[in-house]
Amino acid sequence: MGQWIIKFRNNWDFIIYGIKIRKINPYFLIINLFTLFYSFCQYESFFSEKNIILLLFLIFINIIWQIFSTIQDGYYYTKQTGYYIAQSNKIATQFKLDPEICEKYKLIKIDTLNSSIIYSDTINNILTSDKPIRIKRSKKKTEEIEKYIQTYKEILMPFLNWKWHEIKNHNGSFYNEKKLCMASEIEKHNENEYLVFVNKGCYYNSFLTNNIYNLKMSHQNGLYIEPPLNSQTYPIQALHSSYMSNHIGISTIAVSSDGYAIIMRHNNKTVVSSDKLLPSGSGSMDFSDLQENLDFREIIIKAAERELHEETNIAANNIQKTEILGFYRDLNRGGKPEFCCLSYLTPNKLELREIITPCRSEQRDDFKTIKIFDGKEFLSSALNNALYDSPKEFSLALYMNYFMLCKYFHSTIPLYQEENYPQ
Numbered sequence: 001m002g003q004w005i006i007k008f009r010n011n012w013d014f015i016i017y018g019i020k021i022r023k024i025n026p027y028f029l030i031i032n033l034f035t036l037f038y039s040f041c042q043y044e045s046f047f048s049e050k051n052i053i054l055l056l057f058l059i060f061i062n063i064i065w066q067i068f069s070t071i072q073d074g075y076y077y078t079k080q081t082g083y084y085i086a087q088s089n090k091i092a093t094q095f096k097l098d099p100e101i102c103e104k105y106k107l108i109k110i111d112t113l114n115s116s117i118i119y120s121d122t123i124n125n126i127l128t129s130d131k132p133i134r135i136k137r138s139k140k141k142t143e144e145i146e147k148y149i150q151t152y153k154e155i156l157m158p159f160l161n162w163k164w165h166e167i168k169n170h171n172g173s174f175y176n177e178k179k180l181c182m183a184s185e186i187e188k189h190n191e192n193e194y195l196v197f198v199n200k201g202c203y204y205n206s207f208l209t210n211n212i213y214n215l216k217m218s219h220q221n222g223l224y225i226e227p228p229l230n231s232q233t234y235p236i237q238a239l240h241s242s243y244m245s246n247h248i249g250i251s252t253i254a255v256s257s258d259g260y261a262i263i264m265r266h267n268n269k270t271v272v273s274s275d276k277l278l279p280s281g282s283g284s285m286d287f288s289d290l291q292e293n294l295d296f297r298e299i300i301i302k303a304a305e306r307e308l309h310e311e312t313n314i315a316a317n318n319i320q321k322t323e324i325l326g327f328y329r330d331l332n333r334g335g336k337p338e339f340c341c342l343s344y345l346t347p348n349k350l351e352l353r354e355i356i357t358p359c360r361s362e363q364r365d366d367f368k369t370i371k372i373f374d375g376k377e378f379l380s381s382a383l384n385n386a387l388y389d390s391p392k393e394f395s396l397a398l399y400m401n402y403f404m405l406c407k408y409f410h411s412t413i414p415l416y417q418e419e420n421y422p423q
Helices: 002-020 027-041 043-047 050-078 121-127 139-151 153-169 203-211 296-312 349-355 381-389 396-408
Strands: 083-085 106-110 115-119 133-137 178-182 194-202 217-219 249-255 260-265 281-284 319-330 336-345 368-371 417-419
Touching: 002 050, 002 153, 050 153, 083 153, 106 396, 115 121, 115 396, 121 319, 133 296, 139 153, 139 194, 139 203, 153 203, 153 217, 178 203, 194 203, 249 296, 249 319, 249 396, 260 296, 260 349, 281 296, 296 319, 296 336, 319 396, 336 396, 368 381, 381 396
Parallel strands: 133 194, 249 336
Antiparallel strands: 083 217, 106 115, 106 417, 115 319, 178 194, 249 260, 249 281, 260 368, 319 336
C-alpha cells in the first residue's frame, strides 16, 4: 500500500505542476467532456432540428479533437525525455560570486567532495546573538520565480522530466511539497533587531532553479541544453536579488547523553546525496514550518527537530535542546541557503538503538554512532578519521555540519581551502 501511495503522489504532483505552468491545459478538456456528455443525453432534441445537424457534427468533431490534443499534451509531458544528464558545467573551484556579496562571504573549496560553499562569520554571529530576527513575507519573490519558470519552461522541463523518471525507476518519492524559501539576507533592521524576508515556494521550482544550476543535458541526437540561469553565465547572487527559488535547507547532528553522534546514510531513492553519509536529520524547511510571530531562530530549530524525527523516529520528548551552529550557501546548487544545528538528546547510546527507526523511503538501516563529546569537550578526531578514511562517502551536509561544529568549538577543520575575496 505504501509504495502505491508514493507512485500516486509522484504522478499527481507531476501532472498538477504541468497544469500550473501550462504545459497541460485541462480546462478545455473538462468543458468539452461536459458538453459532449450533455449533447449525447439530449441528442433527440438536437437532431429534431435538421438544419443544425451539420453544425452539431462540426462541434462534435471540434470537441473530440480538443480532447485528443489535451490527452496528447499530457502524454508528451509525462513521456521520458530523450535528454540525459551530461557532466557539470563547472568544477567546484570555478564558481564566481556577484561583486555585491564578495565582501560579505568567504569562499570554501572542498576538493574531496568537488564542492564549494560560501559562509559568513557575521551571519553566524547574528544567529548566536540575543537580538531577535524578525520575519517578513515577500510575495514579489514568489511571483518572479514563477514568471521565470513560465517563460523558460520549454528549456527547463526536460530536467524535471529526467529526474521524475529517475526517481520513479528507483521507487523513490519526488513530491512537489510547499517550501519555505529565503528571499533576503539576514540584515540589521534597527538597533534592536534583525530582519529576514521569506517567501512561499515549492520543491519543483527549487529543482528547476537551484538544483540544475550546474547541470546540462545532452540529447541522443547530439544537441544539448542548459538552464538559462547556469554557473557559466549567472554568478551567485545575494539572496534578495537572486532568481533562484532558494528553499531553505536544514540539518542537525543529534548527540546522545554520553556524547555519541548519530550518522545516517541515504539510500538510492533520494534526489540528492544518494548512498552518502548524512547528519542525523537533514532536509529542507516546509512552508508549514513558518510562524511569523516567532523569531527566525525558533523556526529553524523547530524545522531541524522535525527533520530529525522524520528521519530517525526520535520523539520530541527525547530532545533536550537544539542549537544553531551556522549558515552557509551551496554554490553547486545556485547558492542555496543551509542551516546547521546540534541537537542534544536525553537517551544514551544503548537506548538510542531501541529508539531509532530510519525512514525507509530515504534512509538505509546501517546508521553509525561516533563519539564526538567527552563530557562538554568536543572531540573532532573521530569524525576526522572517518573523513580521511572515506571522504567520498561524506555528503556536503555532513561535512558542513562537521565544519560548523569545528568552528563553533574552535577546533581544527580538515580538507578545505578558504578564500576571503573570490575573483
